[in-house]
Every structure is written in structure tokens, then in C-alpha cells.
Amino acid sequence: MAGNSSRRGSIKKTGKGNPTAGSGGRVKRGLVGRGPTPKAKDREGHIAYKTRKNAEKKAAPRRKSVKKAGDTEWIAGRNSVVEALRANMPVSAVYVAEGAERDGRLRETFRIVADRGISLLEIGRVELDRLTDGAVHQGLAARVPAYEYAHPDDLLERAALAGEKPLIVALDSVTDPRNLGAVVRSAAGFGAHGVLIPERRSAGMTASAWKTSAGAAARLPVAQATNLTRQLKAYQEAGCMVIGLAADGDVGLEDLDLATGPLVVVVGSEGDGLSRLVAETCDQLVSIPMVNDVESLNAGVAAGVTLYAISRLRA
Template sequence: MPGSSQRKGAIRKKARGNPTAGSGGRVRRGLEGRGPTPKAEERVKHPAYKRAKAKAKAQERSAGRRPARKDPDATVEWVYGRNPVVEALRAGVPASAIYVAEGTERDPRLREALLLSVERGVALLEVPRQELDRLTSNGVHQGLAIQIPPYEYAHPDDLLRAAYDADQVPLIVALDGVTDPRNLGAITRSAAAFGAHGVLVPERRAASVSASAWKTSAGAAARIPVARATNLNRALKSYKDAGLFVIGLDMDGEVELPDLQAATDPIVLVVGSEGKGLARLVRENCDLIVSIPMTSATESLNAGIATGVALYEISRRRTQ
């Protein structure tokens, strides 16, 4: 009706606010939540996510590659002399053959060497004494020698893969400038004893897994892999990219070993030589430098002992 819009009550007035919107739908959606909490490996900022990503990268890099490789420059080695041969066989050195000179007088050491070689399936060869003189470069062999094949080194990525395959927090020992094979053997033995997943050595200016290293390791070189890196600094950077914490061991450390807070984290422990310590570039690549507290009367420990002390402390902290 024309004009009725002016009549009182003809048009309903809107209330203040927004009474027509309602809250039922919004409240209902809010009560539904966001679903189950994602696993730690699926949360981008969680350490478990970084470890899972690093594990996948390590497996991808090592896919289709042999886990071990022979040193192309290595040659067979000889351990000769009755006591050295017996000690090497007791330590589990992987001899490929045992040589006995014709007419050699039998004694308890020779009998033990022959017995150990039979137990380990080592080939026994009897040769003329002149031939054994030639093979050992006229060394004092006492009519007995063993031949050791070149060591098969692992790839640096294999050490990381070994830790992830065992579902353990990685612990790797890297050596910088350690040239004494006996120190290498002692470090390998400590690494195996305290749960490390491998030892990394550079190709140049470093000790190799020789007969002497085998003997000092007391067979540990057969239980824990030793890897070789063409460039140690590049290998350390690769480990850092994989989420590992690189710790240098040096007498002028920023933190003393008992105060190390990162003992339970994925670690690469870098050990330098007794004389020169860590090289400058290697030191710069370390996230932290740690020292072993000692009395003032003692200047330093050799690389083998220092590594054993550091690995013991890290192992103790991880098992608390």
C-alpha cells in the first residue's frame, strides 16, 4: 500500500552487531582440533627431522656404490720374525699366507704360529730360505713370515650409514696429521671399545692401516671401519651438512671435556697430531674446540691416549 512504509512498525530494525552470523559452525570446527600430532621425523624444526633427512641423503649417496675400496697405491706387507708373526696372528691380522723357510727348526713359537694359521684358514707355504730372504728384503725373518693384503677402506658416507642402520646417534673419529700407525691402531681400538661408528683418515700425510696398525689395534680394525677421505676439510663440511657437530680436540680448547654439553649429539671428534695439533683450516671447520684438563706438570698426551680419554667421557655421558 503506497505510503505504508512510513507506518510505525512497517520495517523491522536491525539489531546492533551481527546476530544473524551465528557461532555454531565456527565452534564446532574449533572443537574438532587439528588431528593427531605429527611424528618427530615429520616436524621440520625437530632434530629428528634433520637426522632422518641426513640419513636419507647418506643412503642416496651410497646407493649403488661398494662399501669398501682398496687403496690403489698400497702393496702387500710382510710381518716377519717369530715373535712378531705370533703376535700379529694373535691380534687377528688378516694374513693371506704364512711362509716357512725350508729346514727351519721347530720351537713353541713356530708351532703356535702354524696352529693359529690353520685355525684361521691361512695358506701355508714352505719356500727356500733364499726366496724368503728376497720376499722380506733380507730382513731377520728367522724362517717365518706372513703376507698381509692391502686394507680395504670404507667411504666417509659409510660411517654415517653404519650409525643410522644401527639406529644410533653417530660418533665418528677423524684424524688430522696422525702419522704414527701405532697411534692409528690405538685410536681404532678405543673407537671400537667406546661405541664409535668408524675412524676417518685423510689420504695424504697420514698413517695407513699397515701391519703395525693392525697389531696395535688388537683386531679392532676388523670390527670397526676405517674410511679414507681425499680432502679431510671437505669431508668434515659434508658431515656438518648432515647435522653432525664437529668437535676438535686440542690442548688450547675453549671448553674442558667434562663441561662438554654436546656429548649426546651426533659428533665428529677431530684429533690432531701430538706435535702440531689441529691444522688451521681443520680448526676453523670445527664448531667447538675441547681440551682435556691436566696438571701443569704434564704438557700433552699422545693422540692415542687423548682420543681414548675423550671417547670414554662421551660414552659415559651417553649412557647416563
């Protein structure tokens, strides 16, 4: 019926076009100005905005991060646990199987654990089998937390704080953790400021590396690099000379003139030596003089010999 305002749909309920609302009604705020249009570099989604953000990200100072190794490790067996405790490994807890026979190794473990305040737990043998993934534990096992790696720049800062010229050992594709531990031990003994390893295709600071270092890993930082070649170039930009050990090196170790300055020593794997990109990055390739036809030394021995010679030249 005409004029029946109660009929559904006869009155428009929205403000837009509703004469009862008017320009000063409930849509008044829609008439308020938003100010000047922002510049292109300030508008999200605009290419100029993205370009500015990318430039700011690159210019921002790099935040140093501390990386950790993989999951918690287990050391199984009486001899292994005693050796780990003697080497001052950061053992977080020691587990003893219920009813385990007491002997000299177990008594020494109890004594060291008590002196160092390490947790000692007695659990069932089946549970210890499960924790150690079926390893031959002889009723004794130790839990070791993940190793905390330093940032590569920390090694330079360590030298600066000591008022010394940097001496860093870098490993290229060394996959034996015992070799890594031996290098860390030699580096600590001959005054190096740290050891650098790549994240991939390299041994990490496992329980085996810790034991081989004979406690040196607790005193000397080990850093990880995402890309070894790129990090060596960064060290060069920081003023370090980079030398690589190679059987066909251009310079003999006894004639190394670079030993007295900021130095990075790169040691390759025993089988393949230095990779091509790493060798090309080195400022100089250095050989260790050999008396007979021995082709190469393992990484741990080669690093020890080289660091000893460098320490003599620096002295």
C-alpha cells in the first residue's frame, strides 16, 4: 500500500543516499581529510618503500649470534665417562644403572661428580639402554649439552682484547672429530685465538672432539661459518693474511714471512687437502718440509707443526 512505511524494503537503512542522514549525519567522519599523500618511499607495497627497507636492512649492523650444535649427546661406557670427566667436559648429568658393580672407575666418577657438583642419578638398566640408544654403557653414562659456537668475529675481538695480532686456525672439510679436537688442543697450546669450522661437511664439537682436546675446548672458542670462503675474505678485509697448508705450496714453513702479522691458517682434509675455492682465496700456500716420501700429515699433526713454527717465528 502506498505510504505504508512499515513495509519491508520501503526505507533504505544505509547512510549512503539516505536523505534522513544528510551530509552532517552519521557519515560526517567520512568528510574529514586524511592529510597529504605520503611519499612513495613511505607507502607499503610501493617499490620505492621496498627498496628503502632493503637498503636499511643491509646497512644495519650485523647482530652476532651464538650457534649451538645438535641435540644433547650421550657418553656411554666407564672408560669414556671417566675420560670425559678428567678432560673437564661440560657434563650436565651422570647416570648409573641400578645394581651396577662398583670398581675404581665408578668410584672415581663419584668423586669427580661430587667435587664438581654434577647431578648423579640412579636409574634402571632398561631405561639407561633406551637413553643411550642401546650402546654398551657398562652401567654408566653421561649427558653432555649442545656445544655453543662463537661468532667468527669473536675470534678477532679476543685477539684485540689481549692486545695481540690475530692468529686463527680454519679447517676445510675436516670430518674427523678427533682431528678437530687435536687442532683445538694445539691451537690453545700455541697461542691461537680460536678455531673456525664450516657449518657443513665438517666435524663438529662432539663428545669425541671434546675428549681429544683434553679440556682445551673449554678455554678456546670454536666458531662456525656459514660459508668458509666468504668468511676468509672477511678476515682478509679485516687485515689478516690467509695462508693454506698444501703439499705443493709456494713457500716452505721455515720461510714464512707472514707469521708475525695477523694470520689465518687454513688446514685441509688429509685425503683431498684444500678445496679449490679455499686454495684460490688464500694469499699464500705453504708446505711443511718432509724428509721422505710421506704424502701428507693428518690435520691435527699438520696444524700442530705449523702453529709451533709460527709461535717460534713470532717470538
